[in-house]
Amino acid sequence: MRTLRISLTVAIAAFWLVMNGMLLRREMEYRSLDLYRQGVVDFLGQDLRRERWLGIYHEHRKIGYTGLVLTKSFEDEGILHEVEIDSLFMIDLSQFTIDLFGKIDLFGTGKRVRVRARGTVLLDHAMAPREAEIELTFDNSSIRLSGEHREDAFVVVFKTNGQRLLELPLPIEQFWPTDGFFPTLPVSGYEIGQSYEVPMFDPISGTRSMARVEVIESGTRMLNGLNVDCLVVKTRFRGVTYTSWVTPDGEVIRQEIPEPYNFVMKRETRREAVRGIPGVLINLPPERPADEESDSDER
Amino acid sequence: MRPFYALVRCRVSLLRNVIVDFRRDSVAKVAVIACGLVLVVAIGYLVALHSFRFIEAIPPIGVQLNSRLLGLLFLVLFTMVALSNAIVSYTSLFIAGETRFFFENPLPPVLIFATKVLESIVFSGWATLVLCYPILAAFGVVRNAPASYYVESAAILLLFILFCGVAGAGVSTILLSLVRRWTPRRITVVASGLTLLIGWGFLRSFDFGSLNGEENILALSRFTMSLSALQSSFFPSTWATSGILAAVTGEHREVLFNAGLLIANTAIFAPLLSWYADSIYSRRWMVTSEGAAGTGRADGRRVERRASFEDPDPIGSLVRKDLLTFARDPAQLSQFVLFLLLTVVYVLSLVQIPSTLFSAKWRIILYFSNIAAISLILSSFTSRFLFPLISLEGKAFWIVGLAPVPRALLVDQKVRFGRLLIVGLGGVAGVCSCLCLGYHFEQTISAVFTITLAAWILTALAVGFGAAFPNMNEDNPARIAVGFGGTLNFFASAIAVIILIAIQTTPYFVSGIDPSPTARLAAHAGALAFAAAVSATALRTGRRSLSSMEF
Numbered sequence: 001m002r003t004l005r006i007s008l009t010v011a012i013a014a015f016w017l018v019m020n021g022m023l024l025r026r027e028m029e030y031r032s033l034d035l036y037r038q039g040v041v042d043f044l045g046q047d048l049r050r051e052r053w054l055g056i057y058h059e060h061r062k063i064g065y066t067g068l069v070l071t072k073s074f075e076d077e078g079i080l081h082e083v084e085i086d087s088l089f090m091i092d093l094s095q096f097t098i099d100l101f102g103k104i105d106l107f108g109t110g111k112r113v114r115v116r117a118r119g120t121v122l123l124d125h126a127m128a129p130r131e132a133e134i135e136l137t138f139d140n141s142s143i144r145l146s147g148e149h150r151e152d153a154f155v156v157v158f159k160t161n162g163q164r165l166l167e168l169p170l171p172i173e174q175f176w177p178t179d180g181f182f183p184t185l186p187v188s189g190y191e192i193g194q195s196y197e198v199p200m201f202d203p204i205s206g207t208r209s210m211a212r213v214e215v216i217e218s219g220t221r222m223l224n225g226l227n228v229d230c231l232v233v234k235t236r237f238r239g240v241t242y243t244s245w246v247t248p249d250g251e252v253i254r255q256e257i258p259e260p261y262n263f264v265m266k267r268e269t270r271r272e273a274v275r276g277i278p279g280v281l282i283n284l285p286p287e288r289p290a291d292e293e294s295d296s297d298e299r
Numbered sequence: 300m301r302p303f304y305a306l307v308r309c310r311v312s313l314l315r316n317v318i319v320d321f322r323r324d325s326v327a328k329v330a331v332i333a334c335g336l337v338l339v340v341a342i343g344y345l346v347a348l349h350s351f352r353f354i355e356a357i358p359p360i361g362v363q364l365n366s367r368l369l370g371l372l373f374l375v376l377f378t379m380v381a382l383s384n385a386i387v388s389y390t391s392l393f394i395a396g397e398t399r400f401f402f403e404n405p406l407p408p409v410l411i412f413a414t415k416v417l418e419s420i421v422f423s424g425w426a427t428l429v430l431c432y433p434i435l436a437a438f439g440v441v442r443n444a445p446a447s448y449y450v451e452s453a454a455i456l457l458l459f460i461l462f463c464g465v466a467g468a469g470v471s472t473i474l475l476s477l478v479r480r481w482t483p484r485r486i487t488v489v490a491s492g493l494t495l496l497i498g499w500g501f502l503r504s505f506d507f508g509s510l511n512g513e514e515n516i517l518a519l520s521r522f523t524m525s526l527s528a529l530q531s532s533f534f535p536s537t538w539a540t541s542g543i544l545a546a547v548t549g550e551h552r553e554v555l556f557n558a559g560l561l562i563a564n565t566a567i568f569a570p571l572l573s574w575y576a577d578s579i580y581s582r583r584w585m586v587t588s589e590g591a592a593g594t595g596r597a598d599g600r601r602v603e604r605r606a607s608f609e610d611p612d613p614i615g616s617l618v619r620k621d622l623l624t625f626a627r628d629p630a631q632l633s634q635f636v637l638f639l640l641l642t643v644v645y646v647l648s649l650v651q652i653p654s655t656l657f658s659a660k661w662r663i664i665l666y667f668s669n670i671a672a673i674s675l676i677l678s679s680f681t682s683r684f685l686f687p688l689i690s691l692e693g694k695a696f697w698i699v700g701l702a703p704v705p706r707a708l709l710v711d712q713k714v715r716f717g718r719l720l721i722v723g724l725g726g727v728a729g730v731c732s733c734l735c736l737g738y739h740f741e742q743t744i745s746a747v748f749t750i751t752l753a754a755w756i757l758t759a760l761a762v763g764f765g766a767a768f769p770n771m772n773e774d775n776p777a778r779i780a781v782g783f784g785g786t787l788n789f790f791a792s793a794i795a796v797i798i799l800i801a802i803q804t805t806p807y808f809v810s811g812i813d814p815s816p817t818a819r820l821a822a823h824a825g826a827l828a829f830a831a832a833v834s835a836t837a838l839r840t841g842r843r844s845l846s847s848m849e850f
Contacts, residue, residue, distance in 0.1 A: 005573075008569075008570075009569075009570040012563075012566045012567060012569060012570060013567070013570070015562075015563050015566065016563040016564065016566065016567040018563075019559050019560050019562075019563035019564075020560070020563065020564070022556070023532060023533070023560060026532065027532050027533075030532075045363065045366060045367075046366055046370065046537065046540050046541045046544050047362075047363075047366050047544050047548075048544060048545055048548045048550050048553065049548055050362075073550070074550065074552045074553050074556070223358065228360060247360060249360060249363045251360065251363070267358065269358065
């Protein structure tokens with residue numbers, strides 16, 4: 001009886017140590033991350049999946065959407081983050097220069113092009129890439145981007161019609177895949193005065209650029225009749241500085257890209273985001289000015 | 300192992316007797332209990348479903364707010380279940396008559412301790428399980444959870460309640476060791492200080508005063524975000540919340556991890572409590588039970604002196620006896636303070652009612668909803684504290700029976716005692732809530748009148764049912780309150796409140812939002828007649844039952 005009691009006590013204590021040790025390891029892994037990566041973990045919070053959708057507007061006309069789905073999964077090798085990106089926008093290439101891979105001009109200029117980037121990137125707990133699979137579509141042409149670990153690099157391969165276009169070795173380090181547009185980091189818990197520098201990988205141009213994020217001030221914004229706490233975040237990415245209004249939860253309410261682009265991105269649900277873009281989905285209303293209700297955000 | 304089997308046989312026999320009694324019970328009794336339980340569960344589920352759906356649809360904070368509200372639910376559950384179990388386990392471990400019986404038998408202290416702690420957990424946790432599972436089910440429906448969620452969430456909830464229960468028992472034993480040499484004044488000062496500190500922190504979290512009514516959801520969002528305990532990975536409510544959120548997305552590995560954390564941190568109490576039971580429990584039980592008896596004798600002398608020389612009124616003496624018995628029982632006193640705090644929180648929360656609802660129609664709806672809410676809070680007071688009063692006379696009933704007064708006088712005494720308390724409490728809550736909501740003088744007086752009538756009825760029902768369905772063998776008031784008579788009293792009270800409110804709202808249904816003063820006066824007269832009839836019937840039934848009761 002006494003032996004049984006001692007054995008049980010030892011077993012219970014061992015189980016307690018193992019479970020709490022695992023919990024402690026998770027917490028230490030989290031605390032070892034820098035501010036930005038902690039923010040990404042906080043963006044999910046206790047949820048394991050979170051979506052963020054923004055409608056893209058130009059001069060009050062909807063020209064596209066950009067969506068991000070972040071999923072946390074628990075594998076044998078640890079905690080992984082799967083980033084699903086889905087962006088679609090119509091863009092007049094006469095106004096913007098897309099330096100695709102730095103040398104290929106697929107479209108020429110003066111043409112309105114429908115650009116879509118859709119796929120997933122798998123990141124490890126430290127936000128370093130493990131795998132990537134993204135489909136890029138420019139009108140009727142498509143390019144497949146795939147990335148994998150190879151020796152000491154993360155190699156990104158671009159293919160079209162089964163033919164290899166380009167192979168791009170990137171250093172194994174944290175990066176965040178952009179939506180091909182003007183990205184905002186999925187970070188929760190911004191505080192005034194904080195600033196981050198995050199390497200971002202743009203699948204459309206195939207380039208890696210640094211984004212500098214700075215939290216300027218806090219305030220509230222009226223959204224759908226509800227006053228919402230938010231922080232004003234300035235992001236400088238590829239020579240453009242744009243402003244985002246982000247809730248403490250990391251939800252982007254609005255994003256304004258200044259002259260000469262004049263884009264406005266507004267927080268929408270997935271269903272609202274994919275609505276109203278010409279030639280995107282069947283049985284959806286044609287391109288129209290943004291309705292008054294969704295445009296009712298006031299500073 | 301023999302004592303263990305004897306105890307198991309004893310519990311099995313008790314269970315068998317309960318089942319046999321249940322079979323012998325009338326169909327009506329079983330139907331009332333079953334229907335009441337189903338109704339409570341169904342209402343809980345529907346309210347939670349609509350609330351989660353409403354919040355989920357609020358862009359852009361709804362989804363995250365729902366997740367955090369789930370965390371807040373577990374945080375509140377942790378506090379409530381642990382506190383409740385600390386009180387119940389203290390009563391069971393140190394005060395209950397059965398514990399004395401077990402010690403006298405003698406059973407090993409470890410076995411007594413384990414049995415009492417387990418019983419306390421079951422007793423203080425079953426209602427949480429039954430009432431909270433529908434909320435979790437509603438959350439699963441809103442989030443389109445897979446079928447496995449409903450099993451996993453039940454398991455997580457069960458483990459969480461088990462953890463809270465064991466933690467409560469642990470706290471109870473530690474606290475007893477710490478405060479056993481403290482004077483009542485010191486305990487009161489420390490408890491008051493702690494209550495004020497927690498209350499101040501709670502109100503500060505809501506940022507009262509800085510928000511207007513329209514920003515209620517914002518206040519809730521800020522509140523849930525500012526609770527650091529909600530976000531700490533080391534807090535048990537975080538494990539339960541993470542487990543539930545993982546179950547919603549079908550991430551079984553994470554569910555298992557969080558369940559494992561709960562199991563490990565529950566199981567670690569086993570060797571600790573076992574050591575306490577082995578080495579300290581029996582000594583502490585003796586000191587506690589002897590101490591309680593000593594205090595009782597001293598107080599008893601004081602009561603006797605007052606009863607004999609100062610106050611010839613038997614009702615006054617009996618009221619003082621009830622007050623002393625109540626004050627001596629820490630379980631009763633602490634739960635009463637908890638109820639009082641909940642009432643205060645309710646009244647304070649009315650400050651934040653959105654002014655956008657203040658159209659004439661909504662003001663009327665809000666007015667009667669507030670009266671109904673206060674009446675229902677009073678009903679929980681009467682069900683929990685007044686209904687058990689007759690039963691608590693227990694085996695010592697013969698002492699009261701020997702007093703040279705009719706036995707039915709006991710019913711009148713309990714009613715007077717109850718009314719003094721409940722009418723006062725209801726009146727204060729009514730006036731404060733009307734002031735918070737900005738109603739004018741006449742409406743406030745009218746509300747206080749309705750609440751007073753409700754208090755009048757509820758007190759009569761609780762004492763009447765308490766006398767008609769006494770349980771003299773039980774010394775735990777919480778158990779008496781959830782017995783058949785208690786359940787019947789609870790439903791009768793709820794129905795009486797609904798009828799009372801229906802009578803008072805009739806003029807508004809007939810004439811719209813501005814009925815004539817005559818119509819309102821007629822409604823008040825109707826409500827008064829209803830209150831008088833119900834009170835008289837309940838008290839007559841109680842008096843008759845108590846007078847004809849055999850011992």
